[in-house]
Amino acid sequence: MAKISPEMVMVNAATKALEFRTRRPLADADEAIKHIINSGDFKGEEQIYAIAAINEIFKLKRGYKTCSDKEIIQMFVDNIYETLAKIKE
Numbered sequence: 001m002a003k004i005s006p007e008m009v010m011v012n013a014a015t016k017a018l019e020f021r022t023r024r025p026l027a028d029a030d031e032a033i034k035h036i037i038n039s040g041d042f043k044g045e046e047q048i049y050a051i052a053a054i055n056e057i058f059k060l061k062r063g064y065k066t067c068s069d070k071e072i073i074q075m076f077v078d079n080i081y082e083t084l085a086k087i088k089e
Contacts, residue, residue, distance in 0.1 A: 006049045006087075007080055009042065013050035014076050016041070017057040018069045029058035052087050 004012075013036060020032045033054050036042070042050040053076070060072050067075070076083075 004046070006046075006084060009046045009049040010053035010080060010083065011073070011077065013042065013053040014057045014073060017054040018061075018072065021058070021061065022069070029055050032058065048087060049084075052083055056083050 016036050016039075017029075017032050020035055021027060024031070033051055036050060036054060037047055056079075057072065057076060060067075060075055064072060064075070
């Protein structure tokens, strides 16, 4: 099985976080992390990237309440390398 790039893992996790938040609007990032990580979609090192993405999505969603999920994902993708750099610090 081919290794998935950290960027793809993060976009996948970010999308799942927004879907989770749509279903449970009062949920916080910790609840989303538990749910998404426990789903088994992310293994090993991928979990680190997924957790970072979920936290970033919730931060963006709090900061830009009137933006659509599509706009939030676009902001996330535009800054994905900054998020990756923070992980590697």
